[in-house]
Amino acid sequence: MAFREILSNLNELPIFKMSLGSKELFHSNFLEYLWSIDNKRFINLINELFGRVVLNAGTTYELSREKENFDICIHHKEENKTIYDVIIENKVKSIPNEKQLKDYVAKVQKHNPNPTANYLLLSLIEDFPDKAKIEEEGIWTIVNYNHLHAAIDKSFPNDASKHSVYIEDYLEFIHLMQELEGEITPQTFCNEKLWPNYKNYKAYRLHDLYIKLRGLKFLDMLK
Numbered sequence: 001m002a003f004r005e006i007l008s009n010l011n012e013l014p015i016f017k018m019s020l021g022s023k024e025l026f027h028s029n030f031l032e033y034l035w036s037i038d039n040k041r042f043i044n045l046i047n048e049l050f051g052r053v054v055l056n057a058g059t060t061y062e063l064s065r066e067k068e069n070f071d072i073c074i075h076h077k078e079e080n081k082t083i084y085d086v087i088i089e090n091k092v093k094s095i096p097n098e099k100q101l102k103d104y105v106a107k108v109q110k111h112n113p114n115p116t117a118n119y120l121l122l123s124l125i126e127d128f129p130d131k132a133k134i135e136e137e138g139i140w141t142i143v144n145y146n147h148l149h150a151a152i153d154k155s156f157p158n159d160a161s162k163h164s165v166y167i168e169d170y171l172e173f174i175h176l177m178q179e180l181e182g183e184i185t186p187q188t189f190c191n192e193k194l195w196p197n198y199k200n201y202k203a204y205r206l207h208d209l210y211i212k213l214r215g216l217k218f219l220d221m222l223k
Helices: 003-011 014-019 023-037 039-050 098-111 131-137 145-155 164-184 187-191 198-203 207-222
Strands: 062-065 072-078 081-091 118-123 140-143
Touching: 003 014, 003 164, 003 198, 014 023, 014 164, 023 039, 023 062, 023 072, 023 081, 023 164, 039 118, 039 140, 039 145, 081 098, 098 118, 098 131, 131 140, 145 164, 164 207, 187 207, 198 207
Parallel strands: 081 118, 118 140
Antiparallel strands: 062 072, 072 081
């Protein structure tokens, strides 16, 4: 699907327009919304993203937004102590940074007595400079929005509830966003000017994402 068609389809989604106020916070807030619908299904969603069981149905968990500056933190209580179980860092228009992720792990290890905390990096950008280092360290599990789409689709099937329309719109939204990520830096990138379609993306208020992705591609090639 060409980028003009993707942009047009995105613009028709009310949920996309809702996201424009703060692109990264919106996605974290939507995950919190899914938690509020059914936290047991959300636990299944998290386990799907990790590809293993990191949260158990028998434990009473809480989900916090921006706790200790983490986008999402899932935790439980043990003897009045807060135990961090899952930390989720969400990147949409910003680039994952190895140092930032290391600082998050250090913060958890300093304040959290749970040595088996699990770390999930949700990134729209599939290729970024620090990815190989992060994967090599083996602490953070890296997933993209297609992985999130599959996990939500499996854990929150369409059940004709009042929430289904929002979930279906969100699934279409993130599918188009991930497809758009590939269109922004196509295989013909080397033969193009740096910002040939800037005006088109600006019309849909996606120029910040466009600039960062193409700028990152250029820097990566230069390196």
